[in-house]
Amino acid sequence: MSTLRGIVSLLLLTLTTLLWGLPLLAMTLVKLVTPGHRLRLAVLRVLNAIALNWIGLNLWWMRRWLRPQLEIEVPEGLSRRQGWLVLSNHRSWTDIFVLFFALHRRIPMPRFFLKRQLIWIPIVGLAWWALEFPFMRRMTAAQRARHPHLARRDQEATERMCQRAREMPIAIFNFVEGTRFTPAKHDAQASPYHHLLRPRAGGVAQVLGLLGDQLAGILDVTLHYDNPDPTFWGYLCGREGRIVMRARRLPVEAWMPGSDYQDNPGDKERFHAWINALWHQKDERLSRL
Template sequence: MSTLKGIVSILLLIITTLGWGIPLIALTLVKLITPGRRLRRLVLRGLNAVALNWIGTNLWWMRHWLKPRLDIRLPEGLSRNQWWLVLSNHRSWTDIFMLFFALHRRIPMPHFFVKRQLIWVPIVGLAFWAMEFPMLRRLSREQRERHPKLARRDREATERMCRHARERPIAIYNFVEGTRFTPAKHRAQGSPYRHLLSPRAGGIAQVIKLLGDRLSGIIDVTLSYENPSPSFWDFLCGREGAVTLEARRLPVPDWMLEGDYHDDPDYKERFHSWLNALWQEKDAALDSH
């Protein structure tokens, strides 16, 4: 029965994606031929509305069909008219919809750092490109050292997003570990945390440098699954265990606005210390679950 439920869930996800994909493709074509950034901003508003309705439609049927057991704890003072940086640990593709359940229409349209390969996913990849999500290569440290031009292109993609983000409130979501947690990745990485992979600081440091004066705060999200090995398929089958989502609002420290992560070693070390301390607190919170 649960497998059948999963198949129906996939069909519902495909139907909603195809349905909202029609106005998405139409607006993308309009954007391609629209001259001037000011007019393209109007088209981008339409694209954002399509994306928000796609999210809302999926949350509606998931809430009634899958009935996820989700315990949400949010801070006060969230607004759709402000800029936010959302940081979260990463366990499963399910995380994305858990964040949507908690934050949809409470803060602005979400923008993710996404892997460049996702550009080839039908409709979804087009949406990422049309809505100006930064498409990154997710290079390892060794790859960045061997191919500095590729690393520079990733930074340029983030710069474009942040430059455009100053035009309207957005929420930038970042799974700071860079990939989903698995025991194998945890062992291979030699992570110092029990429940987390080591965080990557470069992306969020760049966002704060370029957009820090706009940010109303950092939303630090900790996701905890009752199931030790959560999967998106189990979620679609309605057999995922209870999920706890705890979010807290953090201020952007003044010192973060005054340095350069890539050119100032002292600033870089201080940023890493701040992020590692945040991850230690998150690891301790996951211990309590």
């Protein structure tokens, strides 16, 4: 029965993607030929509205068909008219929909940092490109040292997103570990945390340095699954069990805007200390859960 539920869920997800993907693709073509910055910005607002409707329709059928066991806590005072930085641990593709359940239309249209390979997903990859999601290369420190021009392209993608955020409010979502948690990855990293991988500070630092003065705050999200090995397929089959999402609001500290993570060793050390302390607190919360 759960497998049949999963097949139906995949069919519904495909249908909603086609339903909203086709007008989104049409508006993408319009955006490509639209002259002038202001007009392209207006087209992007239409694309955002289409994407929000796609998300909303998926949440509607998931609530009624999958009935996920969600325990969600979010802070008061969220606004769609202000920018936010959302930081979260990462367990499964299901995380994205849990965040949508909690934050959809409470904060602006989200932007995720995505792996470059995801741009090749039919319809969805082009939609992410049209919506100006930043596509990033997954590189080790050694690879960045050997190919600094590629690392610079990632920085430029973040800069473009931050520049857009100065023109219209967006919510920047960052899975700070850079990949989904597994015990094998945890052991390979020799992670100092019980339930988390090591956080990566670079993207967070760049966003806060460039855009910190424009953000209403930072949302620190902790995700916990009762299932020790959660998968998106298990979620679509309705057998994922209880999922807990806790979000708390943090201020953008005075030293963050204008900081230079790349070229100032003091700023780099400060960001590492800040995010490591944040991750220790998150690890303690996960232990209690």
